[in-house]
Amino acid sequence: MNYFPDEVIEHIFDSIASHRDRNSISLVCKSWHKIERCSRKKVFIGNCYAIDPERLIGRFPCLKSLTLKGKPHFADFNLVPHEWGGFVHPWIDALARARVGLEELRLKRMVVSDESLELLSRSFANFKSLVLVSCEGFTTDGLASIAANCRHLRELDLQENEIDDHRGQWLNCFPDSCITLTSLNFACLKGETNLAALERLVARSPNLKSLKVNRAVPLDALTRLMSCAPQLVDLGVGSYENEPDPESFAKLSAAINKCTSLRCLSGFSEVAPRCLPAFYPICQNLISLNLSYAAEIQGNHLIKFIQFCKRLQRLWILDSIGDKGLEVVASACKELQELRVFPSDLHGEEDNDAAVTEVGLVAISAGCRKLHSILYFCKQMTNAALITVAKNCPNFIRFRLCILEPNKPDHITSQSLDEGFGAIVQACKGLRRLSVSGLLTDKVFLYIGMYAEQLEMLSIAFAGDTDQGMLYVLNGCKKLRKLEIRDSPFGNAALLADVEKYETMRSLWMSSCDVTLGGCKRLARDAPWLNVEIINENESNGMEQNEEDEREKVDRLYLYRTVVGTRKDAPSCVTIL
Amino acid sequence: MDEFANLKETELRLGLPGTDNVSEERERVSSCNKRASPSDTENEIESSTRKTETSPPRKAQIVGWPPVRSYRKNIIETKKNESDHEGQGIYVKVSMDGAPYLRKIDLSCYQRYSELLKALEMMFKFSVGEYFEREGYKGSDFVPTYEDKDGDWMLIGDVPWEMFVCTCKRLRIMKGSEAKGLGCVV
Numbered sequence: 001m002n003y004f005p006d007e008v009i010e011h012i013f014d015s016i017a018s019h020r021d022r023n024s025i026s027l028v029c030k031s032w033h034k035i036e037r038c039s040r041k042k043v044f045i046g047n048c049y050a051i052d053p054e055r056l057i058g059r060f061p062c063l064k065s066l067t068l069k070g071k072p073h074f075a076d077f078n079l080v081p082h083e084w085g086g087f088v089h090p091w092i093d094a095l096a097r098a099r100v101g102l103e104e105l106r107l108k109r110m111v112v113s114d115e116s117l118e119l120l121s122r123s124f125a126n127f128k129s130l131v132l133v134s135c136e137g138f139t140t141d142g143l144a145s146i147a148a149n150c151r152h153l154r155e156l157d158l159q160e161n162e163i164d165d166h167r168g169q170w171l172n173c174f175p176d177s178c179i180t181l182t183s184l185n186f187a188c189l190k191g192e193t194n195l196a197a198l199e200r201l202v203a204r205s206p207n208l209k210s211l212k213v214n215r216a217v218p219l220d221a222l223t224r225l226m227s228c229a230p231q232l233v234d235l236g237v238g239s240y241e242n243e244p245d246p247e248s249f250a251k252l253s254a255a256i257n258k259c260t261s262l263r264c265l266s267g268f269s270e271v272a273p274r275c276l277p278a279f280y281p282i283c284q285n286l287i288s289l290n291l292s293y294a295a296e297i298q299g300n301h302l303i304k305f306i307q308f309c310k311r312l313q314r315l316w317i318l319d320s321i322g323d324k325g326l327e328v329v330a331s332a333c334k335e336l337q338e339l340r341v342f343p344s345d346l347h348g349e350e351d352n353d354a355a356v357t358e359v360g361l362v363a364i365s366a367g368c369r370k371l372h373s374i375l376y377f378c379k380q381m382t383n384a385a386l387i388t389v390a391k392n393c394p395n396f397i398r399f400r401l402c403i404l405e406p407n408k409p410d411h412i413t414s415q416s417l418d419e420g421f422g423a424i425v426q427a428c429k430g431l432r433r434l435s436v437s438g439l440l441t442d443k444v445f446l447y448i449g450m451y452a453e454q455l456e457m458l459s460i461a462f463a464g465d466t467d468q469g470m471l472y473v474l475n476g477c478k479k480l481r482k483l484e485i486r487d488s489p490f491g492n493a494a495l496l497a498d499v500e501k502y503e504t505m506r507s508l509w510m511s512s513c514d515v516t517l518g519g520c521k522r523l524a525r526d527a528p529w530l531n532v533e534i535i536n537e538n539e540s541n542g543m544e545q546n547e548e549d550e551r552e553k554v555d556r557l558y559l560y561r562t563v564v565g566t567r568k569d570a571p572s573c574v575t576i577l
Numbered sequence: 578m579d580e581f582a583n584l585k586e587t588e589l590r591l592g593l594p595g596t597d598n599v600s601e602e603r604e605r606v607s608s609c610n611k612r613a614s615p616s617d618t619e620n621e622i623e624s625s626t627r628k629t630e631t632s633p634p635r636k637a638q639i640v641g642w643p644p645v646r647s648y649r650k651n652i653i654e655t656k657k658n659e660s661d662h663e664g665q666g667i668y669v670k671v672s673m674d675g676a677p678y679l680r681k682i683d684l685s686c687y688q689r690y691s692e693l694l695k696a697l698e699m700m701f702k703f704s705v706g707e708y709f710e711r712e713g714y715k716g717s718d719f720v721p722t723y724e725d726k727d728g729d730w731m732l733i734g735d736v737p738w739e740m741f742v743c744t745c746k747r748l749r750i751m752k753g754s755e756a757k758g759l760g761c762v763v
Contacts, residue, residue, distance in 0.1 A: 076647065344653070346645065
């Protein structure tokens with residue numbers, strides 16, 4: 001029973017942006033459900049196979065912004081075949097045919113084709129924003145369609161996609177009448193860039209706040225770009241490979257000095273370190289710095305630069321910064337909230353003195369008390385260090401630790417790291433995401449199940465002893481949504497203990513574990529509302545499914561709840577039970 | 578440790594003899610630390626961890642480990658390859674119509690066309706104008722061309738950079754009326 005007219009209720013709902021809150025609202029009563037669904041502008045779909053486009057459009061006919069995620073997270077690490085799925089085309093097709101007024105599309109880990117981009121560009125007159133993260137399957141021809149046809153385009157943000165660069169003149173395809181750009185990010189493009197076209201585009205985009213260029217944009221071009229866009233807030237730099245002559249350096253400095261609104265800096269994919277001082281004047285304004293692709297900036301140049309960044313909130317860096325460098329960060333960057341330290345050497349071949357250890361992590365935790373998110377790749381760790389970190393920073397929301405060598409114990413006591421991670425989950429009551437590594441027994445999962453009450457996502461690799469480990473997690477973590485496990489001894493007993501649990505979760509991934517085909521078949525039978533996918537090494541395994549021994553271990557298992565049943569677009573290497 | 582020293586001599590590798598650069602095979606390892614026995618290594622390509630007192634252990638490569646996005650991994654690999662190949666040099670002759678003598682340029686110093694063209698412009702004191710995919714170079718009397726493996730004279734800039742570097746035998750900067758024949762728009 002509503003005491004207000006629908007329009008008033010809708011107006012109240014308009015101020016509620018969070019998806020979860022809106023989902024809750026829609027459950028209150030039929031009337032609210034109807035008002036909510038008809039007024040909903042933004043929809044987030046965490047698994048594109050949990051629902052289909054027709055049902056989406058049926059429920060939210062007025063939607064303007066859609067976010068879709070496709071492949072499971074471990075696809076980032078080559079554990080999922082390219083043809084697995086996550087195609088965006090059916091979605092764009094359905095939205096186009098239903099004449100939905102789409103304005104924004106954000107995709108992560110999906111397969112996008114040039115045809116899809118062309119269809120997108122032609123079907124939605126008011127389309128404003130395209131954000132693609134870790135997607136693949138398209139070329140610069142697709143980008144040319146977007147540039148040419150989306151007359152009101154504001155945002156084109158390409159993050160870490162695999163794009164076939166045809167070196168066509170896609171930047172030239174933005175018509176002269178396109179003056180509405182606010183954000184342009186093409187840092188991941190590998191080929192040449194038409195500098196003249198880029199400069200003209202930037203010059204006629206007075207609202208451009210974010211510009212991230214690719215490697216092919218050299219220093220002098222960057223100087224000209226910055227000169228005609230002093231309003232930039234977010235800048236991704238291209239290449240600086242040669243030491244600049246004094247005149248070029250002076251011009252760059254002058255251009256940078258005018259960019260008083262600059263708050264975020266990234267790129268530097270090729271850098272002569274002596275170019276960095278040109279940026280010193282704006283360091284004090286920076287809140288976000290991503291130098292994780294700048295392998296050439298090392299040692300003193302790097303540390304000196306960071307020391308000026310007193311207001312930094314987010315820092316992405318390579319482990320070449322070393323423990324000493326992290327100590328400098330800890331003393332200079334008191335506002336730091338998010339830190340990511342990536343490995344610069346992936347194969348462990350170099351004897352890397354400069355890489356980071358538990359010492360750096362402890363220093364950061366002691367100096368940066370506002371830290372709430374960390375991703376840390378390191379050579380070694382100790383329980384003592386983790387216990388100290390937990391005491392220093394009880395506010396972690398995301399804690400991801402990756403010790404490069406699997407199964408590595410505490411390097412001082414040679415014990416497992418159960419106690420260290422246990423301390424983290426016990427102290428950090430708000431922890432939502434956790435990745436564990438190093439030598440770990442079932443005990444760490446006992447702690448996680450006991451203490452990690454807010455945990456939503458857990459990543460496990462090379463850990464645990466028995467099914468009990470996985471059971472502790474499934475039974476204990478009430479808010480768990482995504483669980484991904486690789487190379488751990490968990491089998492059918494754990495998988496099948498509580499089938500209803502998977503209805504409360506988005507997905508479960510298990511690869512190189514002990515679950516068998518028989519166990520998976522049984523699960524599929526007991527839970528018809530789940531898609532249970534077996535991903536095989538090669539196609540032939542899929543065909544011979546019936547003759548296979550049910551005791552055979554499953555290579556890769558991916559299961560997820562869905563309301564639309566088995567998907568029709570699975571390739572032959574995927575068997576859906 | 579003598580038995581290990583001899584093993585290294587007889588070991589089957591994927592690198593050239595005399596080099597220490599072994600490209601390791603990617604393989605799945607369900608448990609680490611396999612110690613190779615003497616008879617095994619003579620017949621197998623070495624890919625497992627070996628602890629010796631003389632050399633640091635080489636780690637087997639596990640699929641998808643460390644958990645770094647392929648995009649980022651590819652960038653690191655590319656950079657490593659680039660720095661590994663420094664010093665080899667791909668020198669080609671450069672001729673300019675009307676110039677009294679030729680020059681030589683090292684293609685491996687450049688990563689892309691814009692850098693090469695800039696170097697040529699500085700070397701011969703001219704400018705090439707702007708490149709368009711359909712029309713070629715507009716805005717200048719000079720046109721940069723190269724002779725490919727088949728002996729044909731091609732416009733610089735049409736094919737991907739890597740392909741160009743592999744197929745280019747020599748460069749020629751054409752001038753004036755002869756240049757127009759290559760598809761330059763008047």
